[in-house]
Amino acid sequence: MSDVFVRVALDHPIPTLFDYRCLIQPLPQVGQMVQVPFGKRSVAGLVCEVAHASDVPAERLRNVQAVCSDCPPLSAQWLALVSFAADYYQRSLGEVALPSLPQPLRDASRWGRLLALETFYQILPSGRERLLASLPARALALRRLAQALIDAESLSLGAARALHPKAAATLEAWHEAGWVGRASGTLGGGDQGKWSTPASPAPANANANANANTDKGPPAVSSAATLSALNPAPHLEPIAAPVLNAEQQYACDAICNAGGFAAFLLHGVTGSGKTEVYLQSLAALLARARDAQVLLLVPEINLTPQFEALFRARFAHLPDAAIVTLHSGLAEGERARHWLAAHTGQARIVLGTRLAILASLPHLAMIVVDEEHEAAYKQQEGLRYSARDLAVWRAKQLNIPVVLGSATPSLESWWQADQGRYTRLTLSHRAVAAATLPAVRLVDLDHEKRRGRASVEGLSVPLLAALKDRLARQEQSLIFLNRRGYAPVLSCDACGWVAGCPRCSAYVVLHKPERAMRCHHCGWESKIPSACPECGNVDIAPLGRGTQRVEEALAGALPQARILRIDADSTRRKGSAQALFSDVHAGEVDILIGTQMIAKGHDFQRVTLVGVLNADTALFSHDFRASERLFAQLMQVSGRAGRAGLAGEVLIQTRYPRHSLYDALGRHDYPGFARSTLTERRQAHLPPFVYQALLRAEGRTIEMALGFLQQAAAALDTVPGAERVMRYDPVPLTIVKVMHVHRAQLLIECASRVVLQSVLHAWHPQLRALKGALRWTVEVDPLDI
Numbered sequence: 001m002s003d004v005f006v007r008v009a010l011d012h013p014i015p016t017l018f019d020y021r022c023l024i025q026p027l028p029q030v031g032q033m034v035q036v037p038f039g040k041r042s043v044a045g046l047v048c049e050v051a052h053a054s055d056v057p058a059e060r061l062r063n064v065q066a067v068c069s070d071c072p073p074l075s076a077q078w079l080a081l082v083s084f085a086a087d088y089y090q091r092s093l094g095e096v097a098l099p100s101l102p103q104p105l106r107d108a109s110r111w112g113r114l115l116a117l118e119t120f121y122q123i124l125p126s127g128r129e130r131l132l133a134s135l136p137a138r139a140l141a142l143r144r145l146a147q148a149l150i151d152a153e154s155l156s157l158g159a160a161r162a163l164h165p166k167a168a169a170t171l172e173a174w175h176e177a178g179w180v181g182r183a184s185g186t187l188g189g190g191d192q193g194k195w196s197t198p199a200s201p202a203p204a205n206a207n208a209n210a211n212a213n214t215d216k217g218p219p220a221v222s223s224a225a226t227l228s229a230l231n232p233a234p235h236l237e238p239i240a241a242p243v244l245n246a247e248q249q250y251a252c253d254a255i256c257n258a259g260g261f262a263a264f265l266l267h268g269v270t271g272s273g274k275t276e277v278y279l280q281s282l283a284a285l286l287a288r289a290r291d292a293q294v295l296l297l298v299p300e301i302n303l304t305p306q307f308e309a310l311f312r313a314r315f316a317h318l319p320d321a322a323i324v325t326l327h328s329g330l331a332e333g334e335r336a337r338h339w340l341a342a343h344t345g346q347a348r349i350v351l352g353t354r355l356a357i358l359a360s361l362p363h364l365a366m367i368v369v370d371e372e373h374e375a376a377y378k379q380q381e382g383l384r385y386s387a388r389d390l391a392v393w394r395a396k397q398l399n400i401p402v403v404l405g406s407a408t409p410s411l412e413s414w415w416q417a418d419q420g421r422y423t424r425l426t427l428s429h430r431a432v433a434a435a436t437l438p439a440v441r442l443v444d445l446d447h448e449k450r451r452g453r454a455s456v457e458g459l460s461v462p463l464l465a466a467l468k469d470r471l472a473r474q475e476q477s478l479i480f481l482n483r484r485g486y487a488p489v490l491s492c493d494a495c496g497w498v499a500g501c502p503r504c505s506a507y508v509v510l511h512k513p514e515r516a517m518r519c520h521h522c523g524w525e526s527k528i529p530s531a532c533p534e535c536g537n538v539d540i541a542p543l544g545r546g547t548q549r550v551e552e553a554l555a556g557a558l559p560q561a562r563i564l565r566i567d568a569d570s571t572r573r574k575g576s577a578q579a580l581f582s583d584v585h586a587g588e589v590d591i592l593i594g595t596q597m598i599a600k601g602h603d604f605q606r607v608t609l610v611g612v613l614n615a616d617t618a619l620f621s622h623d624f625r626a627s628e629r630l631f632a633q634l635m636q637v638s639g640r641a642g643r644a645g646l647a648g649e650v651l652i653q654t655r656y657p658r659h660s661l662y663d664a665l666g667r668h669d670y671p672g673f674a675r676s677t678l679t680e681r682r683q684a685h686l687p688p689f690v691y692q693a694l695l696r697a698e699g700r701t702i703e704m705a706l707g708f709l710q711q712a713a714a715a716l717d718t719v720p721g722a723e724r725v726m727r728y729d730p731v732p733l734t735i736v737k738v739m740h741v742h743r744a745q746l747l748i749e750c751a752s753r754v755v756l757q758s759v760l761h762a763w764h765p766q767l768r769a770l771k772g773a774l775r776w777t778v779e780v781d782p783l784d785i
């Protein structure tokens with residue numbers, strides 16, 4: 001028999017596959033993982049081809065060391081997706097494919113156990129009554145474990161070990177005592193799990209839980225019960241779907257009747273019930289085919305629990321395991337199990353953040369991208385892909401519908417709809433009959449000043465009056481300020497000293513509650529000096545305002561109000577954002593202050609006032625997308641007001657009350673804003689009318705970074721097609737230095753995406769030959785320039 005060779009993708013920048021000889025039987029298939037020697041290491045790779053010949057000389061070929069046989073191979077369609085992404089974003093196939101797979105699949109030492117039986121424990125009624133009481137008050141870890149059992153429907157041994165190092169022995173003892181039931185099942189496959197109780201069960205409880213009672217033969221537990229440990233989400237009563245209004249029905253019908261590839265731009269004002277359109281069209285698709293899978297992308301991890309609860313309530317007829325989440329906040333094992341559930345087809349609904357677009361979904365029938373305009377869909381490091389754009393590509397590849405939903409679509413998508421490539425579906429009013437869009441009022445700060453009504457710590461007189469009014473009526477208010485920390489600058493009046501980061505060319509931000517100064521670019525932190533380090537002046541003062549300072553000012557001005565701040569600092573701990581948001585929903589907060597974290601998605605029922613501080617800075621930014629982003633943010637945050645029938649009001653403090661952006665916002669006129677902004681973009685030859693790519697270089701000095709880019713620019717001139725590409729001069733980044741590294745960039749653009757792609761492909765090998773930069777990257781379709 002002739003030798004068999006496999007061509008393997010490795011997580012390595014060299015844009016090639018690597019050949020190995022394979023002597024292992026059964027032979028690996030395309031789409032399976034193998035372990036191979038690479039240099040002195042041994043690494044995991046993905047088999048992309050199986051062949052009977054290799055161009056590599058026999059003496060240089062090395063052997064495959066192991067094959068991962070317990071995970072079904074990845075499909076040819078999935079391989080086509082990652083290879084498209086690799087090609088388009090100028091990466092090697094392995095650099096895209098491997099990081100997108102769950103960690104245990106990339107670690108040969110864990111193969112063989114991927115689909116292995118995992119043990120689960122479940123509290124029994126007797127344990128529910130007596131377990132906690134039997135534990136000493138001081139045994140905190142044990143009590144945590146017991147509490148977790150009581151709270152969760154079932155707990156895997158892995159999850160239990162994370163709570164208590166001796167969880168295995170402890171749980172067995174509790175099992176013996178008749179307090180907990182035990183079951184085993186696979187996570188990725190569809191094994192039946194059976195709960196067992198100990199041989200001599202504890203005295204039967206009159207209200208014995210049917211699931212846990214073995215007296216009547218095998219418990220009525222499907223694999224779903226075992227697998228519910230995948231998702232210990234709150235269990236809700238099944239909720240009936242509301243009757244769609246005419247616009248929603250039209251949208252839903254259009255999506256369900258697509259019958260193949262179609263891209264829909266669902267443009268619905270905030271509160272118009274886009275989610276309902278997703279739910280009902282997904283439901284229709286899932287009902288149509290027994291194995292169909294759907295993927296819903298949300299921009300932020302924080303939004304997944306809310307969607308998950310909603311989906312579980314609405315799809316209560318599906319087994320628990322049929323709904324999984326995929327995002328970076330999951331523990332590694334959990335994420336692997338969810339990924340496997342999607343890969344094996346067991347998960348029917350996958351809710352995830354951008355990384356989920358690269359999940360293996362063999363029966364994918366529809367993709368939804370909620371809040372499609374969000375910058376979070378663009379990965380900003382490593383493979384800089386746009387999950388939204390890949391969603392459209394994937395839908396086209398699979399010939400299925402894709403729905404992009406937003407109240408403020410990206411101008412790229414809006415332009416696609418203008419040209420008829422995407423089908424626009426419009427929801428023009430709020431879904432709840434009594435809910436209307438809020439009135440937008442501008443507070444002219446210059447006018448206030450002229451009238452002698454100065455703001456107190458950035459809070460104008462009309463805004464404070466409106467806040468007091470809401471307090472008196474026991475309604476909630478929301479203050480939006482897109483800058484965290486106490487003050488962005490700390491400076492000395494006497495000598496002009498400004499606190500800067502020693503590692504970056506940036507000011508450090510004053511954080512008062514944490515009693516620290518922090519660099520928001522590299523994380524450097526130090527104590528707040530009591531005097532100016534240059535001249536000794538003790539009167540150093542914070543300049544400008546962040547959320548912490550406004551929180552302090554509000555507490556001073558409205559001492560009776562219950563104030564809560566939500567930003568990246570107040571939600572650093574895992575799960576804390578969720579807890580804070582539920583305080584707001586529970587009505588335990590009068591005034592919520594926060595950054596863009598509070599602008600998105602949350603359906604606050606009792607907010608009637610939204611105050612916007614310091615929005616003007618984005619009006620005159622050098623970034624041409626700043627106004628698009630500002631409009632979207634203001635529209636989103638305004639959308640939090642007046643949801644449930646109470647009239648809503650938005651107060652925007654500004655020094656430019658006549659700016660056209662505020663004018664369009666006041667009229668809730670996204671199409672008008674989009675039309676005028678697209679006209680400007682077309683005249684200025686900016687995206688979406690041109691396609692861009694950025695070459696970024698990092699150097700030990702700025703000269704080295706710029707020097708690299710100059711060589712790169714010269715190399716570009718020799719590339720075929722370069723004459724059709726517009727090339728800008730290399731420039732330093734606005735924040736030149738981060739972590740002692742100097743950064744510069746070179747922008748190129750072209751009216752044709754195809755030409756730009758071919759130029760990038762020809763340019764890439766030349767870049768790889770250049771020296772002088774510490775690091776360089778190519779970014780296609782950059783968002784921040």
Ligand code: ADP
Binds near residue numbers: 245269275431432603
């Ligand atoms: P969006 O995502 O467009 O901002 P949501 O999907 O959050 O809007 O819907 C806003 C509110 O309207 C929600 O409370 C939702 O339950 C409700 N809703 C949506 N569709 C309907 C409908 N057809 N009838 C009644 N209420 C609806």
Ligand code: ZN
Binds near residue numbers: 492493495533534
């Ligand atoms: Zn000084």
Ligand code: ZN
Binds near residue numbers: 506521738
């Ligand atoms: Zn820094």
